[in-house]
Amino acid sequence: MGLEDRESMRILRDALDPALGSEDVIRDFHTRWFGLDLSARDLFPPDMTKQREVFGHALLWLCDELIAQRAEEPVSFLAQLGRDHRKYGVTQEHYASLQKALLDTLRSHLALRWDRRLGEAVNDVVELVVGVMSGAADAETAPPFYDGTVLEHLRPARDVSVIRLRLDHALPYLPGQYVPVQVPQWPRRWRYLSPAIPSDPNGYIEFHVRSVPGGMVSTAIVGEARPGDRWRLSNPHGAMHVDRDDGDVLMVAGSTGLAPLRTLIMDLARFGENPRVHLFFGARYPCELYDLRTLWEIASTNPWLSVTPVSELNTDPPWAVDYPSVAPPRGLHVRQTGRLPEVVTRYGSWSDRQILICGKPAMVQATKAALVAKGAPAERIRHDPLAS
Structure with missing residues (x-):
């Protein structure tokens, strides 16, 4: 049998x-x-x-x-x-x-x-x-991995890094996917990261990484990555996407969970007409909303995009003075204060939207539960597999 x-x-x-x-x-x-x-x-x-x-x-x-x-x-x-x-x-x-x-x-x-x-x-x-x-x-005929060189390492906030690389050969991936990454500080220890820009034919790629307590790879990237480092990437995973024929979209991003949603938004910007997209971008402190300027620039020329910044606390910590100001020009929605699940559901159930959530597993689960409790159909909510 x-x-x-x-x-x-x-x-x-x-x-x-x-x-x-x-x-x-x-x-x-x-x-x-x-x-x-x-x-x-x-x-x-x-x-x-x-x-x-x-x-x-x-x-x-x-x-x-x-x-x-x-x-x-x-x-x-x-x-x-x-x-x-x-x-x-x-x-x-x-x-x-x-x-x-x-x-x-x-x-x-x-x-x-x-x-x-x-x-x-x-x-x-x-x-x-x-x-x-x-x-x-x-x-399989595709290469097993793609090597590349770190070009820039930016620190927009204490625990957040923006890493820009150029790969020796372009890595094809779809907006919203994530890729396995190996860094020289931790050989043979792979971590999944989401590209923050669409696939580039010249091999350029960008990652947003947040250092988390106990996270050996993320801590090494934020604290030790340098221009000239050689990274190794492998083939993409995931099916996060926006169906342009399936109605308007709600996106909820916690911290560097913004990266895959940012990529989807940049890809949508290629088209003349799109469904309406409302993005809630959240962090603990206002100074950790590290990419508001880019989001403002996209929204200023794409009327289908609305962005609401959200911070759990209303004031910045003392260490914020050591990092660049992330305040965008006037034009974005007024920043809201509170936890993402609570702020998002203040606006209603979003039951008529495609819903995409990215961030820490606890935030994703809490936001999904709050939306379902408010009336959003669970089958309309998408997120990547949760890992601690």
């Missing part, structure tokens, strides 16, 4: 559930894999905690989808994962050793319940994972 054997699939699923102690299974798998293939260890950063967590959650989600007899999305996900893993240098030989290590690990941890049916289900799941990922990677 294999993948159609729901009873066996549930046994496998429970073995991969973090709530039921799957950490030992995932840790044992990586130990076995690196023991079989020493070159595989060099593909990953020294600290494997995050990688183990992500891999375990991916396997758990895969089992849940297969138990529900939903195969299309898992296959698409695994294919994208295979294409994406090319940036690490994963080869067909690595997939062969991964397959053996994963089968041996699962057989060992499920030994007390192992029988022919369970063995068939486990084998089919592992073959699906390895087969789709390796096949998609082998079939």
